[in-house]
Amino acid sequence: MLKIEQLSISYEQKEVxxxxxxxxxxxxxxxxxxxxxxxxxxxxKAIARMQPYSTGNILFEGENMRRLSSKxxxxxxCMLSQQNQAPTDISVKNLVAYGRYPHKKWFERLNVEDExxxxxxxxxxxxxxxxxxxxxxxxxxxxxRAWIAMALAQRPQVLLLDEPTTFLDIAHQHEVLELVRELNxxxxxxxVMVLHDLNQASSYSDKIVVVKEGNRAQMGTPDExxxxxxxxxxxxxxxxxxxxxxDDSPRIQLKNTVKV
Amino acid sequence: MIHTAxxxxxxxxxxxxxxxxxxxxxxxxxxxxSIPDILSTLINGRDKEGVYxxxxxxxxxxxxxxxxxxxxxxxxxxxxxxxxxGNPLADPGLTGVTSGAAAFVLLILLxxxxxxxxxxxxxxxxxxxxxxxxxxxxxxxxxxTPITIILSGVAVNALCGGVIGFLSILYSDxxxxxxxxxxxxxAAKGNASLHMIxxxxxxxxxxxxFAIRKANIIRLGxxxxxxxxESVTRIRIMLSILAVFLAAISVAAVGMISFVGLIVPHxxxxxxxxxxxxxxxMSMAMGAIVLLIADTGGRTLFAPLDIPAGILMAVIGGPxxxxxxxxxxx
Numbered sequence: 336m337l338k339i340e341q342l343s344i345s346y347e348q349k350e351v352x353x354x355x356x357x358x359x360x361x362x363x364x365x366x367x368x369x370x371x372x373x374x375x376x377x378x379x380k381a382i383a384r385m386q387p388y389s390t391g392n393i394l395f396e397g398e399n400m401r402r403l404s405s406k407x408x409x410x411x412x413c414m415l416s417q418q419n420q421a422p423t424d425i426s427v428k429n430l431v432a433y434g435r436y437p438h439k440k441w442f443e444r445l446n447v448e449d450e451x452x453x454x455x456x457x458x459x460x461x462x463x464x465x466x467x468x469x470x471x472x473x474x475x476x477x478x479x480r481a482w483i484a485m486a487l488a489q490r491p492q493v494l495l496l497d498e499p500t501t502f503l504d505i506a507h508q509h510e511v512l513e514l515v516r517e518l519n520x521x522x523x524x525x526x527v528m529v530l531h532d533l534n535q536a537s538s539y540s541d542k543i544v545v546v547k548e549g550n551r552a553q554m555g556t557p558d559e560x561x562x563x564x565x566x567x568x569x570x571x572x573x574x575x576x577x578x579x580x581x582d583d584s585p586r587i588q589l590k591n592t593v594k595v
Numbered sequence: 596m597i598h599t600a601x602x603x604x605x606x607x608x609x610x611x612x613x614x615x616x617x618x619x620x621x622x623x624x625x626x627x628x629s630i631p632d633i634l635s636t637l638i639n640g641r642d643k644e645g646v647y648x649x650x651x652x653x654x655x656x657x658x659x660x661x662x663x664x665x666x667x668x669x670x671x672x673x674x675x676x677x678x679x680x681g682n683p684l685a686d687p688g689l690t691g692v693t694s695g696a697a698a699f700v701l702l703i704l705l706x707x708x709x710x711x712x713x714x715x716x717x718x719x720x721x722x723x724x725x726x727x728x729x730x731x732x733x734x735x736x737x738x739x740t741p742i743t744i745i746l747s748g749v750a751v752n753a754l755c756g757g758v759i760g761f762l763s764i765l766y767s768d769x770x771x772x773x774x775x776x777x778x779x780x781x782a783a784k785g786n787a788s789l790h791m792i793x794x795x796x797x798x799x800x801x802x803x804x805f806a807i808r809k810a811n812i813i814r815l816g817x818x819x820x821x822x823x824x825e826s827v828t829r830i831r832i833m834l835s836i837l838a839v840f841l842a843a844i845s846v847a848a849v850g851m852i853s854f855v856g857l858i859v860p861h862x863x864x865x866x867x868x869x870x871x872x873x874x875x876x877m878s879m880a881m882g883a884i885v886l887l888i889a890d891t892g893g894r895t896l897f898a899p900l901d902i903p904a905g906i907l908m909a910v911i912g913g914p915x916x917x918x919x920x921x922x923x924x925x
Contacts, residue, residue: 413822
């Protein structure tokens, strides 16, 4: 679905991502993890065309994204940031309706089909009752769901999420991630996300890419990637991997930092 | 919650009130004209001789129309700049667009009076240069903040003030007529100014209507706009050029009028919300009526003195600006 080939990204003449490659298959949830400043968000932004890259290619279903128009990409792919600014008085429904924008021509109005998609997006994110409310009146978790609803209205095949849970409390973090999983399972939506929390990455991903100092350190299933050695190498922390009865994926228990 | 039906009603009401205010304003002045007389003179047309034909068709109507057109244009310009910069402080006056345009117009008025027909173009070029400087100074990777807008506005205004001062000294003999133009007076502008700008203004308004969707998209932030398949830079450049154009034609016609572009969009936002589908037409109607009131007040309150609308706007606008700062509206 998405193929990242030998991507190098420089920021103010300093190369921060080096020769980075990975592939996301259709219907997969892939998480990018790594310490602060490792370049994980930069890679995601490059895929979302919000960060220019010096060399390398990003292919969407085999087609070089540089050759696709911005609007064409917007119909296939959507990125959601950790924090979004919106005019505070815009209603939830109007915000979600903007998701239909890439599918519309100049001055074309929303038709019945668009309305149906908007209603569906609101329903999926449990916001149907809130649709007339202004964004400012929503809680942090609800607002994040409204932005996800907007992304859904865009009907992307690939959803990119940049630390979607950072500013939310624990219950809302799981609510958002469960919604992501649901969308992935029910609609086969491919998801690429940057996550901070190792346990969240482990439970909600099919594949994990580990980034260290702009290089690809590891890639594989949570079982393959989440090892005590990896955590020691990448995060300089001692950890123990455990399994619990209600989840197949490995759980990371952090013990203490490794003194160099 | 902003209701769309309510917003629509407010906009229509404002337009109706503006038309009524314009008719009343035509009647006000040293010669008072009753509303039936105004209406019959307007309906009869300018070719049919009547008691008030000259005074209405040649003096009052052009001045009222000029106030409406310029007020609407400056307000739209401010509203567009506010969308482009994502900041309610953006306004053609504060950002230096107005004084950039004024400096270039003075260059013609004082140094090359034979090129008067180029005044609108000169104002446009001057405004564009000022806007480009503001962007270059104010733009950071993270966007534009109120502080950087004000600071670069101060710098551009100071620069243009310097140019204007220099020109005034070089050509002090021609200064009086230029000052009359510069301080935002609509007196004695009449039909000539009206004919110079009305076509441009209408073109600008039509383009502004086409810009509503783009302005709404850019309001959602750079990332979301990119996500929706828009080129943020291209929208910014297009909307800025349009905003400068509308401010420049106003400067070309009547000189510097401050605060309309700042206050009016702000009031419009309070009344109909921040959706440009409503906010832009509302700004247009309110800009028209605000400048009409400023001009009519200026010429009637202190009669026989004719206080320039620009001066009256500055006197009203300064305190309003301070009030906004106290309320931390941005």
